[in-house]
Amino acid sequence: MSFDVVVVGAGPAGATAAYQMGLAGAKVLLLDKAKAFPREKPCGGGLSARLLQRFPYVREFLDAGEVPVNPIRRVHLESPDGTRVTHEQENDPILYLIRRWEFDAALFRRAESVCTVRTGVTIRRCEVKPTHVELETTEGEIITAPLVIGADSANSVIARHTGLRTEAAHKEYAVDMMEETTYDRLQVADRESIYLFLTLTQTFGYGYIFPKTEHLNLGFGCKLDWYLTALRGKGADHHAEWVDTLKQKGDVTGETDRGGYKAFPIPVSGPLVKTYADRVLLAGDAGGFVNAFTAEGIYYAMTSGSLAADVALKSIRSQRYDGRQLSAYQKAWQREIGDDLRHSVEIQHRLFNGSGRMDSLVRSAKSDPELLRLIIGYSMGSARYDELRSYMMRSTVPTWVWSKVRAAVGLNA
Structure with a gap:
C-alpha cells in the first residue's frame, strides 16, 4: 500500500499530525518504536489551559474520564536561596496533571482511527531522494513515501540524517x-x-x-x-x-x-534553525519545540504537529514537496509559538547564570502578588512574556536601580 505521508514517532506531535491529516482524507502511515500503546513515558505530564483551548477534543476526552486528570490551582515556587512563595488561582485550574502513559495512548487511539499505524518499528536510516524519502528500519525493511514528518524524539534519526540537527548534544x-x-x-x-x-x-x-x-x-x-x-x-x-x-x-x-x-x-535551546528540508518536516522534540525556561513540551509538540499537518496537506494536494513549498511550516510555527520559544531561551540565559537574579525575582514576588501571578502565569502558559517584562520594567527594575544608587552614594550605610 502506498501512502501520502509517513509520520515517524507517535507521541503527542506525531499522533496529532497523523490524526489531523487522516481526518482530512490523507493516506497516513504512523510508525512508533514502542511495541504497543500504552507505553512507558517518563514526563512531568502537565497540560496547560491554552492546550485545551487549541485542541478541544483533548478537553472532551479529559472531561469524559478517558484520561484521569488532577486539576491544579496552586503552585509552590522556591528560589535557589530557599525563598518560597505560593500562588493560588481561584477560578480555572492553572495546570492539568496527567500520566503520559494514558494521555499519549488516548492521542494514539485517535490517530489509529483514521490512519494506518505500525508499532515496534525503529527507523535507523533516512535518505531523501529526488522523488521520495526512503526509510530503513532496524530489521532492514525499506519504507518509502513522498513526504516524511519526523516526530521521533529529541534523539531524532530524521533530524540527524537530513542534516537539520548538527550541534553537539x-x-x-x-x-x-x-x-x-x-x-x-x-x-x-x-x-x-x-x-x-x-x-x-x-x-x-x-x-x-x-x-x-x-x-x-x-x-x-x-x-x-x-x-x-x-x-x-x-x-x-x-x-x-x-x-x-x-x-x-x-x-x-x-x-x-x-x-x-x-x-x-x-x-532546551529552542527550535532548530531550520525545521524543514525537501520532503521532510520536523515536529515536537525532534525540532526542538520545548520551552527552554519551563521545559514544557506537550503544548509545543501538539501545536507543531498540527502546523506540520496543515502544510503537509497542502503539499499533498499540490504534489509539491520541495523546501520552498515546505518552508511555509517554519513561517507558521514562528507566527504562533516562535516568539514564546525565543523568549524562553533568553529568560533561561538571564536567570540561570549565577547572578542572583532568580533569588531577587522570587523575593520581589513574595511581596508583590501581581508579579508572582505573572511569573506563574508565564510559566504555565497563561500570561505573555511582554506582560511579565512590562510589569518588571515598571516595578522590579526601578527598585533595583534605586537600591544601586543608594549603595553608590552611601545611603545604605
Whole structure:
C-alpha cells in the first residue's frame, strides 16, 4: 500500500499530525518504536489551559474520564536561596496533571482511527531522494513515501540524517531525572499543588513535584553538559539524595523507588534553525519545540504537529514537496509559538547564570502578588512574556536601580 505521508514517532506531535491529516482524507502511515500503546513515558505530564483551548477534543476526552486528570490551582515556587512563595488561582485550574502513559495512548487511539499505524518499528536510516524519502528500519525493511514528518524524539534519526540537527548534544539538551511511583510508597504534603524548585544558579536546573491522581511524579533536571561533568554514572544516587532533600523540607514522605528511576533528554535551546528540508518536516522534540525556561513540551509538540499537518496537506494536494513549498511550516510555527520559544531561551540565559537574579525575582514576588501571578502565569502558559517584562520594567527594575544608587552614594550605610 502506498501512502501520502509517513509520520515517524507517535507521541503527542506525531499522533496529532497523523490524526489531523487522516481526518482530512490523507493516506497516513504512523510508525512508533514502542511495541504497543500504552507505553512507558517518563514526563512531568502537565497540560496547560491554552492546550485545551487549541485542541478541544483533548478537553472532551479529559472531561469524559478517558484520561484521569488532577486539576491544579496552586503552585509552590522556591528560589535557589530557599525563598518560597505560593500562588493560588481561584477560578480555572492553572495546570492539568496527567500520566503520559494514558494521555499519549488516548492521542494514539485517535490517530489509529483514521490512519494506518505500525508499532515496534525503529527507523535507523533516512535518505531523501529526488522523488521520495526512503526509510530503513532496524530489521532492514525499506519504507518509502513522498513526504516524511519526523516526530521521533529529541534523539531524532530524521533530524540527524537530513542534516537539520548538527550541534553537539551537550550544548542543546537537558537531562530530566525522575520517578513516577504510587502514593502507597511516596506521598506529597499537598496533592492539590505543584512544587517548582529553581535550584541551580550556574546552569539551567530545576526540581519539581507533580501529584497525579494515583501517582506521584518528581524529579530534577539540569543541562546535559553539567550532568556529564557532575553526575555521570551517579544519576540514581543524585535522585535519591534529591528525594531525601524534599523529605527534609517536609514536602514528601515515604521512600523513593530506585527501580522507577528514569533519565531522558530534553532539548532546551529552542527550535532548530531550520525545521524543514525537501520532503521532510520536523515536529515536537525532534525540532526542538520545548520551552527552554519551563521545559514544557506537550503544548509545543501538539501545536507543531498540527502546523506540520496543515502544510503537509497542502503539499499533498499540490504534489509539491520541495523546501520552498515546505518552508511555509517554519513561517507558521514562528507566527504562533516562535516568539514564546525565543523568549524562553533568553529568560533561561538571564536567570540561570549565577547572578542572583532568580533569588531577587522570587523575593520581589513574595511581596508583590501581581508579579508572582505573572511569573506563574508565564510559566504555565497563561500570561505573555511582554506582560511579565512590562510589569518588571515598571516595578522590579526601578527598585533595583534605586537600591544601586543608594549603595553608590552611601545611603545604605
